[in-house]
Amino acid sequence: MVRPRVRLVQLLRPHAPLLGVALAAMLVEGGASLLEPWPLKVVVDSVLGTRPAPAWVHALGVRTPSALLALSAGLVVAIALVGAASGYAEKSLVTVVGKRVGFDLRQRLYHHVQGLSLAWHERQRAGDLMMRLTADVDAAESFVTGAVLGIALDVLTVGGMLAVMFALAWRLSLVALLVTPLLFAVALATTRRVKAAAGALKAREAELASVAEEAIAAVRVVQAFGREAFEEERLAREGRDVVALGLAARRVKALLPALVNVLVAVGTAGVLVVGAQQVLAERLSTGELLVFVLYLAQTYKPVKDLAKMTDSWSRAVASLDRIGEVLGEATRVHDAPDARAAPRFRGRIAFERVTFGYDDGPPVLRDLDLVIETGQRVALVGLTGSGKSTCIRLISRLYDPLVGRVTIDGEDVRRFTLASLRGQVSVVLQDAVLFHATVAENIAYGRPDATAAEIEAAARLAHAHAFIERLPRGYATVLGDRGETLSGGQRQAIAIARALIRDAPILLLDEPSAALDAESEARIFAGIERLTAGRTSVTIAHRLATVRRADLIVVLDGGRIVERGTHASLLAQGGLYARLHQIQFAAEPAPVG
Ligand code: ATP
Ligand code: MG
16 A cells, blocks of 8 residues: 655645744744843953953944943843744744644544545544544644744754854864764664654554543443453553553653763863863953853754654654555545536436455355335345345445446446435434434434424434433433433434435435334334335335335345245245244234235
């Protein structure tokens, strides 16, 4: 797989104007720090010492030592003020850019993730994906905020200071620079190790998040089976690894400033020895040596910063790699380049020699041929795992067939845009998924512009109205995460209402009534029957009582259609359907169809 690296430059480009202003503020800030030691030099050399004041002081009309002292003191404050103001401006602008970069990146990633196929999502761990959307985006953001211009500022100040230092005393500068190659060697060596450690740590942290997420999502099972201790141990194991890796990364990181400090001290000592001799030989003034030493401390600072920056940089790179991994994942089900918006469907669905398997697994549907006429009510029955849900997924293109095609109104579904196709298909999935939102919002999810009256009508059809009314705040009741404040049957009823509210020509129901009692089921089906008049519907049901009135019953076995016909004709055939029917109704008096 070609992994498109997410490049920082790309992320920063849209914010160039703002960065430009920040850069200008930064130049002023750099200039201020360059000027900082100079008033001190004037005080040491011309107020305390006997050297003549520099020419620009005379130009200002300052003559007496006390006036010179006042001027220098004033300059110290003025330079600090300018530096502070520009530094403030630079930092706030850079923060704005950082936040925006983070926002853009997160949106882009989220958009991509939503478009990825179900097959991909099924392989993902929610915790890991969450880390990519939050912590990894944050790492990129904090690098932009903390380091991008920081590095530029460091390079500029060092450049400026070196220039001044060489102009003042080139021999002394050479002495000061003697340790620099060593400094860089140390910095580079640690950077590489810091980066490796950061990458390893990130991966383990994601693992930790996944373990925690899974256990919390499955807390009912964990508690019901009394496996809390086991889950805690699992988390502890991951946690210990994360701690160990974090400490290892920290140790590598802590090494750099320590080494740098020692090297800097060696450099400063050399400058003091050689510099003091030069002052004694009167080749350098005391003030100039002072400026030099002050500069020196500042030129070494960026190298020390490098430790911090490389850490931030390594983390950003590791995170951008993880984000790039997701962004590089191609959407398996996507719009064909020449896809067009589907016209309003009449609703004739056909499977033409469809073979399909999940991932690289064995075929789940084999050579399937099936025609569902416009307005027909079709029921899919068969043993568990026979491929019923898979059929439904192929119609709304949650997956694409490996061989053959699925058509609607005679046209391959792959020729339509996904949005226009799915917009006309209403689905009730096997496991009702509700959102942490109000009941009304959950129902209106099927049609965001639905009115309160329409929501209620759909709820009545789905036999949800009565129990919704009894909820503490009726339709405005906020459901818990995944809707678990409701019973299984109530959740399903709401999922049905959500599908019914959508005025779609094709209705796909995957065991819509599995969790309902027989009476509610009968009533819901009466409602659905009214609603599906004139629409094409495909219903999957294990309880054969609900499918008896279907226009066409299709029996699947092992991914193949083994029987098709009406209830009566299938019973007469005496095949799989008749057998299933016999088992289900053995204990009951024969129903009157
Ligand atoms: P049930 O009545 O239990 O809902 P079904 O007829 O709906 O069964 P499908 O869900 O279509 O069965 O599954 C058919 C086969 O495909 C099964 O053998 C199952 O193991 C496999 N399968 C289903 N979903 C996936 C998936 N996401 N990834 C891999 N294999 C899958
Ligand atoms: Mg199923």
